[in-house]
Amino acid sequence: ESLINRIAAGEIIHRPASALKELLENSLDARATSIRVAIKDGGMKLLQIQDNGCGIRKADLPILAERFTTSKLKTFSDLSRLTTYGFRGEALASVSHVAHMSVVTKTKADTCAWKAYYSEGVLVPPKAGQTPDPKPCAGNDGTIITIEDMFYNTPTRLSALRSSSEEYARILDVVTKYAVHNPKVSFLCRKAGSPTPELSTSATSDVGQAIRLLYGHSIGKELLHVESSCRTGGSSSRDTSAGDPDDSERWSAEAYCTSPNYQAKKTVFLLFINHRLVESSSIKRAIESVYSGVLPKGAFPFVYLSIEVDPRSVDVNVHPTKREVIFLNEEVITERISDAIQQKLVGQSH
Ligand code: ADP
Ligand code: MG
Helix, strand or coil: CHHHHHHHHHHHCCCHHHHHHHHHHHHHHCCCCEEEEEEEHHHCCEEEEEECCCCCCHHHHHHCCCCCCCCCHHHCCCHHHHHHHCCCCCHHHHHHHHCEEEEEEECCCCCCEEEEEEECCEEECCCCCCCCCCEEECCCCEEEEEEECCCCCCHHHHHHCCCHHHHHHHHHHHHHHHHHHCCCCEEEEEECCCCCCCEECCCCCCHHHHHHHHHCHHHHCCEEEEEEEECCCCCCCCCCCCCCHHHHHCEEEEEEEECCCCCECCCEEEEEECCEECECHHHHHHHHHHHHCCCCCCCECEEEEEEEECHHHEEEEEECCCCEEEECCHHHHHHHHHHHHHHHHHHHCC
16 A cells, blocks of 8 residues: 555656755746745755745645645646646645655644654654644744755665756756746755855846846847737627636747847747646747747757646646646647747848
């Protein structure tokens, strides 16, 4: 039973960076405006994330790490919509099966913070002889999640990891991408004990500004802003929220991509679908082919692309390991976005 849970958890949590991605999404879902990450040994020894979001109610702590426990159901009208959006209540459960996990959390309504320890999906005592109940402690509004000794009980996962510096680089990459996508949130990422953070942002005006800050001047000065959308599903005067079949045809996209003056050795592609960082080799290929018309051979762009579609039309489970995503009308939408980028690029060269 516990071995099966562990294997299942390992399918969701592959490495420290994939755990961190889930934790970042949770903090952002909790409407945090400040997110601080501390790392030891590439996240294998310690992965800690602190946010100033809404916190977790004490009453919810006993079931927090149970599979399929999610507080995000109420946002969506049905479960199929929920699961396709990626809210499955599996992240914390999975972490608790492959690492030591503790939570310190405080809601605005609480007078103190609560600390709880988890293992294999349930609350556990912090020390032998103690009870597993959450203990009161000092703390700010928000949540601190501490993950220690990742994969201590899953040697195959552990042995598949790279060096701690490589794992750290992946963590930094994930934080950087979420920081770009959430310019109004301040992010900090540092190695535990190090006085200077590797990454530190304060709220900026927009995504373009965040790219300039995080990816540097040479990209920043060549950025083109592209928007594209389609709103075919009924007019705003009509309530179409209740399962209108046309819903899935409404979408919008925003891109920041470099002009042909910028030439990199490989494409840097940041793709967010409904605010989740995902991968799509087909969309990436489509955009690269637009650029192949304006860039010399062997030169590649930087592209940030955020697409919003009806959550019911997204399937993120095609390839759990890679977070490859597919969605309804993907080809049409990709073509429209490619066209919009192409037009911007052509406009540039005149
Ligand atoms: P999901 O995000 O799919 O709901 P998770 O396992 O990631 O599932 O998280 C389980 C639940 O724990 C969330 O639904 C949320 O209620 C709560 N939670 C997790 N992290 C935070 C956080 N940083 N702030 C507030 N609530 C959180
Ligand atoms: Mg989550």
